[in-house]
Amino acid sequence: MADVMIAVMPFHGHVAPLVAVAEAFLAAGHRVRVYTGAAHADRFTAIGARVVTWASAPDFDEHDLPATFPALRGKKGPRQMLTNVEQLFVRTGAGQATDLTRAYAEQPWDVIVADGLSIGAHFASELTATPWVTVSIVPLTIPSRDLPPPILGLQPAKGLAGRLRDRALRGMTRMVSSGIQRAYAEERTRAGLPLDDLALEQAFMSPQLVCASGVAELEYPRSDLATQVVFVGELTRPRANDAALPSWWPDVESCRDPILHVTQGTLNVDPHDLIEPSFTALGRQRVLLIASTGRSDVAELPFTAPPNARVAGFIPYDSLLPRLDVMITNGGWGGVLAALAQGIPLIVAGGDLDKPEIAARVAWAGAGVNLRTGRPRPRAILDAWRRVTSDGSYRANAQRLAKSLSAHDGPREVVDHTMALLARA
Template structure:
């Protein structure tokens, strides 16, 4: 009898990439793997060895939403979450149910934003596959020790005042975030799944049997009341043989090894307006004894033309060989993509972060809380703010030391091998009969 898995990912690079790594490991162990995601991601899914299944068009919307004007603050949660994740949930759930009807599976692994998986929880535990939540972003489970997700507030050090503050914030959040709570409750009622029953909307995520967070405890808030199924595996890193071979630009070997190298990027999603982070960084560092490596996240380098003539210490490429680049980097300036932050910390690179949209308000506070860098608390920093932060990180070795410590923790994490070990144990130890067909 072969084991069968279905993986579900919302259509975005930062979601599909980590789940494709998981799919590849399952395939290597002889699992039959199908992956449900957006039509634009067929190539990376098939490259992992998994079978590709396209989301219906009405659920394949996240990339187009992300390309539009980004919302910030409470609007990101109320309107952004409802539009990006709750609205596609019903058609995504129907597609998942059809896949399982066509061929049952032992386990469904889903990214934390794939709310269509909630359709499975309309059935008793022994009548559905095992489920695994894949934490491709900061953990959002409510806790007496943390403020509500989306507010970008780090825990206070003193326990009693911290818990009193958090209790008040959760009460307030259920009022100001009433639209997203109502929207999610309507969807849950429509599919027959348990409602929120007054819980914070992010707590819908802890229904899965295993809550696999793709980070290490050193980069996440401690929760004394964490869900029992929460486990940390570190970032999902593809085997070296599967890492895309990116050409090294001619200027790479001309970098002066005696000068600090600052790498600035706005990632692969929020990179339509380079005046947000790249522009202020280039301006701030123009007259410093540093070198600046800019990547445009796949966009043509001509996209930087709106910034005007670039200073002589700036070097530009669409992509760079990231491991080689980060091995030489002294500071990363970024808007805070979860995967990119972990890539930097794997190399012990300290961070200056400027992000206030999507989940970046939460990734920014993790950088601050973990001590691996400086949080500028805005998505549009001034050149003066960037310059001060970069100089502070270069002058104070504590940030680099802490980034190195987190990097050591990442290197020691069990990664995709440990995750799939636990998935296999979960399926093996489940009390219900296997749902796969005889091979």
């Protein structure tokens, strides 16, 4: 039996996969504590884990980030991404480390298992000299000499000119992110740690074990993939739950037309970005559109839905996904993997953060269309839908990925790999 500390950044999209991981550790008989924001504590206490909440680190409401991080106000696109990384994920690091080391002093853990954006787990691992496992809940951001910089949403270039392009972009990215690199150095100092020479992308990933969600078929080929990386498939598979189906669900059960799901995830949930143009594009087509707002307390939209559309805050995926023909998504990794695990082709509008990278990988794998923006025009959505429905290769590739994903049991594999690491320590 091991004592496990799980560190989770307090976002719904981060919490859901780590709940599954925590459940797997508990089912295997291990003791589990979870470090996360107060808003998500109940998710973990409900499964029997003890919770340590953010205290020295500034706890926040993911639906109103500027209230805690004013520098984010009014920013979108690349500026939002850079500010997000610095303010939320880097400059909270020393505070996270303080909270975690306090918890360690009260009861030592054997291993800290953290989502791939918890820099505080890295610091706490160093300060306590304990093993650290990263669970990457987004595509790998470990830099490579064979690839363009991560998060730019660019597929690897071909030929000498392409390799030179990628090398130049890697240099430019280091320049643009120099402020974030300085923030990382400052947080190490605040945490009482010596400076190191790690690039920020490396600092988020454990040198001992990285459990990467997804499968190798969704990862660009690279000759320098770190040996500690293992792919574990999905972390959160849809399952039966107590969430009520919306009152209009009989319309879904009786529908004979193609069913499309439109989702903007749970972070940037302005419905004008993706839901509204999807309604404009497909409101007169012979399809049933099912839109989710990403907020359980918001089940309506600020504009009129067409007659062939239905709207809810959240919709249980165990009921919805088996009925879908196509998903139109902002590119959240969990939702993308859930759709691909069902063999559902995708139309991806990846606007910011990791979403452009996810959209590019889906297109590279041939399982969907990359709209190359988070705010697509209706015509682009209509054209993408026609491509996906008329070209059978998109569904065939999605089904190929579904077969690969079905070979994994992500949460159990995280437990097995972690226990093997402890056995070697």
